[in-house]
Amino acid sequence: xxxxxxxxxxxxxxxxxxxxxxxxxxxxxxxxxxxxxxxxxxxxxxxxxxxxxxxxxxxxxxxxxxxxxxxxxxxxxxxxxxxxxxxxxxxxxxxxxxxxxxxxxxxxxxxxxxxxxxxxxxxxxxxxxxxxxxxxxxxxxxxxxxxxxxxxxxxxxxxxxxxxxxxxxxxxxxxxxxxxxxxxxxxxxxxxxxxxxxxxxxxxxxxxxxxxxxxxxxxxxxxxxxxxxxxxxxxxxxxxxxxxxxxxxxxxxxxxxxxxxxxxxxxxxxxxx
Amino acid sequence: xxxxxxxxxxxxxxxxxxxxxxxxxxxxxxxxxxxxxxxxxxxxxxxxxxxxxxxxxxxxxxxxxxxxxxxxxxxxxxxxxxxxxxxxxxxxxxxxxxxxxxxxxxxxxxxxxxxxxxxxxxxxxxxxxxxxxxx
Numbered sequence: 001x002x003x004x005x006x007x008x009x010x011x012x013x014x015x016x017x018x019x020x021x022x023x024x025x026x027x028x029x030x031x032x033x034x035x036x037x038x039x040x041x042x043x044x045x046x047x048x049x050x051x052x053x054x055x056x057x058x059x060x061x062x063x064x065x066x067x068x069x070x071x072x073x074x075x076x077x078x079x080x081x082x083x084x085x086x087x088x089x090x091x092x093x094x095x096x097x098x099x100x101x102x103x104x105x106x107x108x109x110x111x112x113x114x115x116x117x118x119x120x121x122x123x124x125x126x127x128x129x130x131x132x133x134x135x136x137x138x139x140x141x142x143x144x145x146x147x148x149x150x151x152x153x154x155x156x157x158x159x160x161x162x163x164x165x166x167x168x169x170x171x172x173x174x175x176x177x178x179x180x181x182x183x184x185x186x187x188x189x190x191x192x193x194x195x196x197x198x199x200x201x202x203x204x205x206x207x208x209x210x211x212x213x214x215x216x217x218x219x220x221x222x223x224x225x226x227x228x229x230x231x232x233x234x235x236x237x238x239x240x241x242x243x244x245x246x247x248x249x250x251x252x253x254x255x256x257x258x259x260x261x262x263x264x265x266x267x268x269x270x271x272x273x
Numbered sequence: 274x275x276x277x278x279x280x281x282x283x284x285x286x287x288x289x290x291x292x293x294x295x296x297x298x299x300x301x302x303x304x305x306x307x308x309x310x311x312x313x314x315x316x317x318x319x320x321x322x323x324x325x326x327x328x329x330x331x332x333x334x335x336x337x338x339x340x341x342x343x344x345x346x347x348x349x350x351x352x353x354x355x356x357x358x359x360x361x362x363x364x365x366x367x368x369x370x371x372x373x374x375x376x377x378x379x380x381x382x383x384x385x386x387x388x389x390x391x392x393x394x395x396x397x398x399x400x401x402x403x404x405x406x407x408x
Contacts, residue, residue, distance in 0.1 A: 255319075
């Protein structure tokens with residue numbers, strides 16, 4: 001009998017201890033960094049079934065930064081341009097146009113802050129919308145060709161997002177070709193430059209209902225010795241189809257620079273190391 | 274080729290958010306500075322990063338004006354923050370990694386509101402740091 005009581009006491013004490021530990025854990029703030037929707041969807045099994053035929057319409061979430069693939073094969077002229085660019089908008093010496101909220105332009109809009117992207121199909125065109133900065137690009141699908149002599153006298157002007165045409169390669173890969181891009185922009189946050197001769201190919205392959213893979217290829221003979229794959233990204237279908245508002249606001253960027261970037265002076269910290 | 278792509282993708286998912294924004298080289302992340310009785314003067318819910326400015330009295334009673342940054346709104350939302358979490362006049366406790374320059378500026382580890390609510394930074398709030406909580 002005493003042995004039984006002891007055993008019961010031990011069991012009760014153990015139970016109580018377990019409950020105390022459990023309640024202490026409940027009260028404690030979580031120690032794991034919460035996952036983004038993108039991280040959760042990448043880890044979850046796909047439930048949407050097969051990809052619909054020739055259809056990307058809807059909203060997708062992507063990574064903050066894509067996976068860079070080839071080392072950009074800079075020409076001599078390209079090397080010179082690249083050296084003029086100092087990346088990291090969080091450092092006071094950076095000349096990243098993003099630091100003052102210049103438009104990303106294309107293809108920067110497809111390589112930086114790609115947390116959200118949407119496709120809308122309209123008569124004769126597809127519109128690609130980017131969450132960050134609420135960017136809108138028209139991709140013509142009515143059979144027209146890309147303009148020639150962009151930027152030359154008498155030709156159409158270069159623009160931040162250029163001129164785009166698209167077609168389907170099979171039933172699941174949407175191919176977009178873009179030209180006429182203003183050379184004020186960088187192609188990614190690492191500071192790689194481009195000329196107005198830049199041509200970009202985007203290949204969006206819908207792997208299944210929930211998964212969309214992008215491959216970005218750069219062709220710009222003045223700046224890069226051969227065409228190369230700049231980046232790949234995987235996008236996931238957003239179950240709720242809701243997106244967020246993300247804006248780069250010049251007055252807020254100026255305030256951030258004044259209050260944080262300059263007094264913290266990352267460059268000075270780097271020099272000290 | 275394909276498994277390699279997936280592995281790299283997984284690597285980037287895990288690693289990129291950590292150094293995606295600031296390299297944080299500007300901050301001394303080896304110790305957390307604890308500032309009690311901080312009076313919020315401004316709360317900026319904006320890109321690229323959320324900012325809180327606040328006043329704290331030092332040992333001699335002099336008021337110091339501090340600026341602190343946390344993650345981007347899209348990421349601190351996941352840690353329980355919102356545009357209305359903090360307002361000017363609130364008295365909070367600030368846990369901060371100060372700039373190596375010695376200026377009163379830094380990256381937050383976390384803040385504790387008057388009602389005890391703890392709001393961690395999206396990046397450095399989830400890092401086990403030696404000396405966290407020490408004054």
